Amino acid sequence: MAHKRDVSGRRVPCFETSVHAKWGLTRGALATVGGRMREGNEQPVPRRVSGLSNTAALLKVAIPSSIIFAVGCGSNNPRDLLACTSASPGSLQVLNLGTLVAGQPGEILLAYQAGLDGMQVGDTLRLELPTAWYNRYSCPQRENLTGYQSRDPDKANYFGVLNEGGANRFSYSTKVDRRLDGRFNRFKSILEIHLEEGEVPAGERITLLVRGWKEGQDFRVPEAAGSGWIRGEFVPASVALCPALIEPARLSVQAGAPVELVVALPSVGECGEWMTLKMCLLDEYYNPCPAWHDPVTLEVPEQIEGIPIQMSPEELNAREGGLVTLDFRVADPGCYRVRALTGGLEAVESNPVRISAGRPGAKLFWGDLHSHSEVSMDGMGEGPFSYARDVSLLDFFALTEHHTHEDNPFARRTLLPASEWEAIQQDVSDYYEPGSFVTLLAFENSATSPSGHQNVYYPTEEGPLPLGGQLDKTWQPVSPYGAFIIQHHPGIIWHYHERPAFLSRLYAFFIEGSWVRWSAYPRIPRPALEIYSLHGQSEYYNPLDSLSYENCGLGLPREGRSENCWTGISKQGRHYARNAWAQGLKLGVVAGSDDHRAQPGKAGGGLTAVWAESLTRPDVFLAINGRRTYATTGDRIILDFRVNGVPMGSETTLVGFPEITVDVVGTAPIDSLQIMKYELGTGPWEVLLDVRSQPNEVNLSTEDTFFSSDTLYYVRLEQANKTHGRPVRAWSSPIWVRAAK
Numbered sequence: 001m002a003h004k005r006d007v008s009g010r011r012v013p014c015f016e017t018s019v020h021a022k023w024g025l026t027r028g029a030l031a032t033v034g035g036r037m038r039e040g041n042e043q044p045v046p047r048r049v050s051g052l053s054n055t056a057a058l059l060k061v062a063i064p065s066s067i068i069f070a071v072g073c074g075s076n077n078p079r080d081l082l083a084c085t086s087a088s089p090g091s092l093q094v095l096n097l098g099t100l101v102a103g104q105p106g107e108i109l110l111a112y113q114a115g116l117d118g119m120q121v122g123d124t125l126r127l128e129l130p131t132a133w134y135n136r137y138s139c140p141q142r143e144n145l146t147g148y149q150s151r152d153p154d155k156a157n158y159f160g161v162l163n164e165g166g167a168n169r170f171s172y173s174t175k176v177d178r179r180l181d182g183r184f185n186r187f188k189s190i191l192e193i194h195l196e197e198g199e200v201p202a203g204e205r206i207t208l209l210v211r212g213w214k215e216g217q218d219f220r221v222p223e224a225a226g227s228g229w230i231r232g233e234f235v236p237a238s239v240a241l242c243p244a245l246i247e248p249a250r251l252s253v254q255a256g257a258p259v260e261l262v263v264a265l266p267s268v269g270e271c272g273e274w275m276t277l278k279m280c281l282l283d284e285y286y287n288p289c290p291a292w293h294d295p296v297t298l299e300v301p302e303q304i305e306g307i308p309i310q311m312s313p314e315e316l317n318a319r320e321g322g323l324v325t326l327d328f329r330v331a332d333p334g335c336y337r338v339r340a341l342t343g344g345l346e347a348v349e350s351n352p353v354r355i356s357a358g359r360p361g362a363k364l365f366w367g368d369l370h371s372h373s374e375v376s377m378d379g380m381g382e383g384p385f386s387y388a389r390d391v392s393l394l395d396f397f398a399l400t401e402h403h404t405h406e407d408n409p410f411a412r413r414t415l416l417p418a419s420e421w422e423a424i425q426q427d428v429s430d431y432y433e434p435g436s437f438v439t440l441l442a443f444e445n446s447a448t449s450p451s452g453h454q455n456v457y458y459p460t461e462e463g464p465l466p467l468g469g470q471l472d473k474t475w476q477p478v479s480p481y482g483a484f485i486i487q488h489h490p491g492i493i494w495h496y497h498e499r500p501a502f503l504s505r506l507y508a509f510f511i512e513g514s515w516v517r518w519s520a521y522p523r524i525p526r527p528a529l530e531i532y533s534l535h536g537q538s539e540y541y542n543p544l545d546s547l548s549y550e551n552c553g554l555g556l557p558r559e560g561r562s563e564n565c566w567t568g569i570s571k572q573g574r575h576y577a578r579n580a581w582a583q584g585l586k587l588g589v590v591a592g593s594d595d596h597r598a599q600p601g602k603a604g605g606g607l608t609a610v611w612a613e614s615l616t617r618p619d620v621f622l623a624i625n626g627r628r629t630y631a632t633t634g635d636r637i638i639l640d641f642r643v644n645g646v647p648m649g650s651e652t653t654l655v656g657f658p659e660i661t662v663d664v665v666g667t668a669p670i671d672s673l674q675i676m677k678y679e680l681g682t683g684p685w686e687v688l689l690d691v692r693s694q695p696n697e698v699n700l701s702t703e704d705t706f707f708s709s710d711t712l713y714y715v716r717l718e719q720a721n722k723t724h725g726r727p728v729r730a731w732s733s734p735i736w737v738r739a740a741k
Contacts, residue, residue, distance in 0.1 A: 084242035088115030088202075089234035092249035095207070100253045102287050106221035107211030108251065110230065119200035122237025127191040128180045129210070130228025130251060131380040148174050148191065159191050159210040166206070169197045180231040180245065224381045224597050225255045225287035228374075255290065256283035263340050263350040264393040267364040267609075267638055270356050272329055277307060277338065277350070278393045279324040286602050288391045292316035292324075294343035303331045307338065323390045330355045335665050335697060351636035352665045352696075362611040362628070362647075365620065366636055367396035369440070369608050370455060370488060370533060370592025371600035375420050376402040376444075381598025385431045385439065392601025396438035396610075396620050397431075399424060399600075400455045400592075403443045404468030416443060421465045428461040434616045445474045450517030454487045454526075455592075459621045471521045484625050486590060488530035490516035490538055491575035492549050492568040501569060515571050518580045527625045529587045531577050531731050532606045532633055533594035535568050539716070539731065540578045543570040546727055547633070578685060581712055581734060582678060588627030588649045588733035589714075603634040604724035611647065632730040634723055638665035641715045641732040648714075649733040655740040660688070660713060661701045668721035668728065670694040675702065680710045680736075688713065712736045 095109040112125060119125070150160040150172040161167040173192040180190070191210070200206060232246035258281035266275045279296070281289035292313045300307045306328035316324055330336060335354050341347040368388060372379035379401075388397035401424065403416045421443075428439045441458040443465065445451075451471035459482045466477035475485065493513055495504040507513075531538050536545075536552035543550050549568030573579075580587055593605030601607065609630050612623035623629065627649025630639050640663040641648045660675060675689040689702050704711070715732040722728065 085240060087234050087236040087238075087241040087244045088117045089232070089244035089246040090115035090119075092230060092232050092246055094230065094249050094251055097250075097252050098254075100221050100251070102221055102225040102253050102256050102283060102285050103223045104221055104256060107209060108230075110208040110210065110249065111205050112208060112232070112246075113205045114200045114202055115234065116202050117236075117241075118202040118204070119195050119234075120237060121195055121197060121199065123195050124235040124237075125193040126175075126177075126180065126233040126235060127193070127208075127210075128188050128231040129191070130230070131188075131374050148172070153209050153211075156211070159208065161193065162207045162209050166198070170194060171196050180233050181229075221253055223285035223287075224599075225253045225283070225285070226382050226598070227252045228382065255287035256285070258282065258289045258343065258345065259284050261296075261340055261342055261345050261348050262391075262393065262603075263338060263348055264636070265336075265338065265350045265353040267351065267366070267636060268354050268356070268360050269330065270359050271331060271333060274306075274327050274329050275353070277326040277328055279326070279340065280322050280391055280393070281342075282391070286391075286597075286599050288322050288387070290320075290322045292322070292342070296324075296340055296342040299339035301336050301338075303334070304328050304336060304338070305331065321390060333357045349667075351667055352638060354638055354665055362613060362623075363615065364638065365395035365438075365610050365612055365615055366607050367394050367398070367438070367610070367620070368392070368593050368595075368600040368606070369398045369442070369457070369486065369590055369624075370400050370444075370530060370594045370606075371397070371598075372401055372444075372594075372596045373399065373598035375416070375424070376596065378402070379596040379598070384598040384600055385427050387598060388600045389431065389437045391599070394437075394601045394607075395615055396440065397600060398440040398442040398455070398457060399427070400442045400444040403445050403465065404447065416465060418465070425462055432461065432617060434614075436615065438615055438617050438620050440617065440621065445469075446514065447471065447474075449513055449515050450520035452487060452490055452514050452516035454485045455530075456483050456485055457621070457624075458483050459618065461617075471524055475521075475524045485524065485526050486528050486530055487516050487526060488533060488538070488592070488594065489514075489535045489549070489568065490518075490529065490577075490580075491541060491571050491573070492535060492538075493571045495567050495569045504569060505571075513571070515573075515575045516580075518574065518583050518585060522583075522585070526585070527588055527627055528590045528629060528733070529577055529580060530592055530594075530606075531589040531631050532591040532729070534605050535594060537729075538576050540576045541570055541572055547729070552726070578678070582680075582683060584680065586627070586651070586736065588624075588629045589631045589731050590624065590629050591631035591633070591731075602724075604726045605634055607632050607634050607636070609636075609639070627733045630730060630732045633726055633728055635667045635719070635728045635730075637667060637717075637719070637728075637730045639663075639715065639717075639730055639732055641735070643713060643735045643737055646735065648735055651736045651738070653738040653740050654707075657707050658704045658711075658713070658737050659701065660704065662698070662715055664698040664717065664730075666696045666698075666717075666719050668719040669696055670698055671718050671720040673698060673700075673715070673717040676714050676716060677704065678712050680712065682709070707737070708739060710736070710738045 091113045093111045095111055100106050148157050148159050160172055161170050171194045175190045175192060177190045179188050228251050229248040230251050231248045233243050234246055235243045260282040262280050262282060264278045269275050283289055295313060296311045296316060298307055298309050300309060307326050333355050335352045337352050338350045339347055371384055373382060373384045374380045384399050385397065388394045401416055425441060428441045431437060432439045441461055441463055442455050444453065444455050445468050446453045447470050454471065456474060456478055463481050464477055492515060493504055495501060536549040537547040542548060549570050553567050590608040591606035593600055595605055610620055610623040611628040612619040628647060630648060642661050643658045644652060644654060646652045664670060673691045673694065674687050677686045677688040688704060712734040714734040717730050719728040
């Protein structure tokens with residue numbers, strides 16, 4: 001599966017720029033000799049740095065593994081081809097698997113057992129930790145180096161050997177290098193341990209300690225729970241031996257104590273229909289808690305059958321993984337909610353379910369159409385499909401890993417490996433359960449202006465991965481497969497937070513960025529645009545908006561977004577949803593989290609609502625392509641918007657005045673509800689109706705008596721509450737109304 005890393009991988013070369021520190025010495029007592037830090041009177045240990053070039057990697061496949069011809073093995077001349085035999089790499093084992101808790105004090109205790117050849121003077125052991133153990137998001141400018149030290153194991157940012165009486169035989173370094181699993185599209189910080197004297201006999205174990213990532217004595221485990229691989233490589237000093245990958249060791253980070261209870265109901269149903277309530281616990285960093293330790297009390301309306309008023313921990317833990325499901329049905333029409341309370345957590349209320357007397361014309365389903373995991377060069381974490389289904393409790397999901405990365409003309413272009421694309425297609429197939437959980441095959445193509453960033457979605461579980469580039473280059477190879485494209489953050493300017501904002505704006509003024517110029521490709525069909533994500537709102541240019549790119553950063557408050565390297569600022573101009581609509585583009589709206597932690601769908605990150613006939617891939621795909629969608633910042637607000645009976649996303653021709661109806665069932669009182677109007681070709685944007693301070697449920701209708709020419713309408717609303725620190729909003733897809741001639 002895409003979130004399960006292949007334990008076999010080939011090594012690829014990179015730069016040999018290292019900073020070495022002899023363990024036990026102060027930095028002032030060191031001098032640089034031959035690229036390594038040593039004592040001033042110490043002679044360098046003769047040792048060649050080995051590496052495989054791209055050509056060598058191919059040769060290694062073509063020739064038996066016992067004898068290969070590799071560029072750079074014992075030579076710095078790329079023309080020299082030397083016969084190398086593979087070294088015996090040894091093995092790794094994590095000794096403290098059960099002690100690592102997300103966001104809590106902790107460390108990694110690792111055992112390395114020497115291989116058949118042991119470890120000789122000049123040999124090097126190289127280690128790569130999972131992405132989550134580095135900075136929260138990839139920061140190429142810093143390369144995620146955090147100032148490791150190997151002098152004091154009781155202080156932060158330590159890595160080194162702990163064996164009594166033998167630790168001073170080693171020296172240490174950190175290096176920015178390509179990943180040890182053979183990935184070309186991302187750099188990592190590599191920890192290196194060099195044997196300087198003596199030997200480590202075959203089969204002997206040495207104990208390594210890695211801790212830190214925060215200054216002071218508060219050693220914290222990364223916030224993202226889950227498993228990951230510690231990869232290793234043995235680099236022998238001998239010119240006759242080539243580097244060999246060590247079998248990776250599994251590292252597991254457990255969820256912390258629960259701080260949030262999540263309860264989700266279907267949004268619509270009919271009397272007597274059996275439906276399912278879903279419930280789970282989250283820790284401080286949105287990780288799922290696998291077990292329940294306290295009973296749950298449920299406040300259930302008397303019309304609901306099948307949901308108990310209390311559940312014991314034994315009943316709650318009947319299903320492994322922490323997800324609780326309860327089948328229920330409702331006797332009478334109406335809107336219902338369920339309240340739940342457990343332990344010392346704040347009581348929560350579910351989203352509303354609206355029950356009709358007969359079968360509703362369409363069902364309402366919720367999903368995240370934009371999310372990333374560690375497969376993307378700037379992502380981390382594993383298991384996005386299971387998180388979407390079992391933690392965020394979504395109905396549908398699309399994993400949109402980065403295929404290209406071309407945010408500016410000078411950026412290095414990267415491609416999603418073919419093996420990863422195959423694994424994603426397999427996940428899309430394996431996780432698809434019609435009627436329960438829908439998966440969509442997708443990828444993200446990131447280009448400079450005028451195309452900007454867009455996601456490509458396929459109607460089936462298989463599709464090609466074409467070369468990236470501008471929108472026309474992307475569209476040509478995917479259009480025969482029935483794919484569609486959705487743009488996102490169309491007005492963003494990327495801003496490195498350590499750089500003054502005016503420099504980012506100056507750069508954006510003179511050089512193309514990643515914003516969208518809607519007039520560039522008017523003939524390429526795009527059914528929708530992403531009007532909201534963790535980056536912020538893309539409805540219209542307003543840098544002062546509480547949901548602008550400037551004010552949202554790249555994460556929710558509990559994710560420590562101030563630590564991110566990059567954020568967004570708004571580019572002034574015709575780059576937003578209203579500008580696209582004013583130019584005549586027929587675009588519905590969606591929302592996606594654009595999460596980069598393998599945690600799609602969490603509240604506050606953005607959700608897409610679709611009105612579809614059934615929860616199947618064809619029907620969900622058809623609903624999005626037909627603009628039967630609306631967007632929210634994450635709360636499951638029920639919104640039905642119509643003009644003369646036709647639903648949102650439609651085009652219609654009228655004689656007379658449009659009759660507009662809006663039905664809302666919110667998750668909190670409605671602070672503001674507006675019907676927006678735009679006369680095509682003339683403008684300007686007008687507020688046709690503005691109502692304030694309404695209860696959770698709002699039913700209103702109005703007539704546009706000034707209607708005389710082709711006009712579009714859409715609904716925007718904001719609730720009185722906040723979710724995870726962000727205002728709660730919803731946007732409907734527009735309805736385009738033509739005046740009959």
